[in-house]
Amino acid sequence: xxxxxxxxxxxxxxxxxxxxxxxxxxxxxxxxxxxxxxxxxxxxxxxxxxxxxxxxxxxxxxxxxxxxxxxxxxxxxxxxxxxxxxxxxxxxxxxxxxxxxxxxxxxxxxxxxxxxxxxxxxx
Amino acid sequence: xxxxxxxxxxxxxxxxxxxxxxxxxxxxxxxxxxxxxxxxxxxxxxxxxxxxxxxxxxxxxxxxxxxxxxxxxxxxxxxxxxxxxxxxxxxxxxxxxxxxxxxxxxxx
Numbered sequence: 001x002x003x004x005x006x007x008x009x010x011x012x013x014x015x016x017x018x019x020x021x022x023x024x025x026x027x028x029x030x031x032x033x034x035x036x037x038x039x040x041x042x043x044x045x046x047x048x049x050x051x052x053x054x055x056x057x058x059x060x061x062x063x064x065x066x067x068x069x070x071x072x073x074x075x076x077x078x079x080x081x082x083x084x085x086x087x088x089x090x091x092x093x094x095x096x097x098x099x100x101x102x103x104x105x106x107x108x109x110x111x112x113x114x115x116x117x118x119x120x121x122x123x
Numbered sequence: 124x125x126x127x128x129x130x131x132x133x134x135x136x137x138x139x140x141x142x143x144x145x146x147x148x149x150x151x152x153x154x155x156x157x158x159x160x161x162x163x164x165x166x167x168x169x170x171x172x173x174x175x176x177x178x179x180x181x182x183x184x185x186x187x188x189x190x191x192x193x194x195x196x197x198x199x200x201x202x203x204x205x206x207x208x209x210x211x212x213x214x215x216x217x218x219x220x221x222x223x224x225x226x227x228x229x230x231x
Contacts, residue, residue: 035220037222044207044209044222044223044224044225045158045160045166045209045211045222045225046222047211047219047220047221047222050220058218058219058220059219060219061219094165094166098220101172103172103173104173105152105153105154105173105188106152106153106154106213106217107153107154107155107156107171107172107173107212108153108156108211108212108213108220109156109168109171109172109211110156110158110166110168110211111168111171111177113165113166113167114165115165116165
């Protein structure tokens with residue numbers, strides 16, 4: 001059974017850089033997309049970005065200037081860095097495994113999620 | 124357009140059928156996936172593709188799609204189905220993912 005274990009600093013000051021890592025246990029790293037998603041308190045899910053095993057990335061346009069997602073295939077880990085954080089970046093951050101497929105239409109889904117890391121930005 | 128639109132809240136009587144919808148231009152090319160989220164927990168995938176359920180998801184959950192609208196149907200809603208439900212798909216560019224705003228389901 002594939003599990004994702006995530007960790008990182010939970011309390012940041014404004015202007016600092018958020019850094020989180022997610023490790024994949026019990027399954028292959030290649031052939032999947034590896035995403036970061038966040039959820040501000042009381043709000044909905046927001047996709048931050050994704051990376052595949054070869055290092056190809058896609059980012060949410062609204063966050064692209066501040067986001068870097070990287071991968072270490074030897075450790076089966078992927079990481080998120082979000083620079084210049086503000087209070088608006090306070091959220092629970094999730095990592096997730098994504099799968100792309102097609103039949104009549106294309107489809108994409110995230111079948112395994114980490115437990116989430118609460119990140120608070122406060123001076 | 125890169126947006127997915129959901130009704131903010133829906134209610135259903137215990138044992139009845141409820142449909143939660145998700146609208147967006149990208150759904151003309153992509154099936155939506157659906158996630159259930161209970162308070163304090165990570166989202167859980169309940170429907171993906173045309174109408175596929177992951178192992179462990181009850182068969183009262185089903186999905187469908189027509190035009191720019193995807194639907195999640197719960198047939199015979201149970202008290203434990205009370206949760207927030209989110210739809211998700213690639214956007215029309217295929218480079219980004221988008222989530223709907225979420226629907227809070229109340230089981231009466």
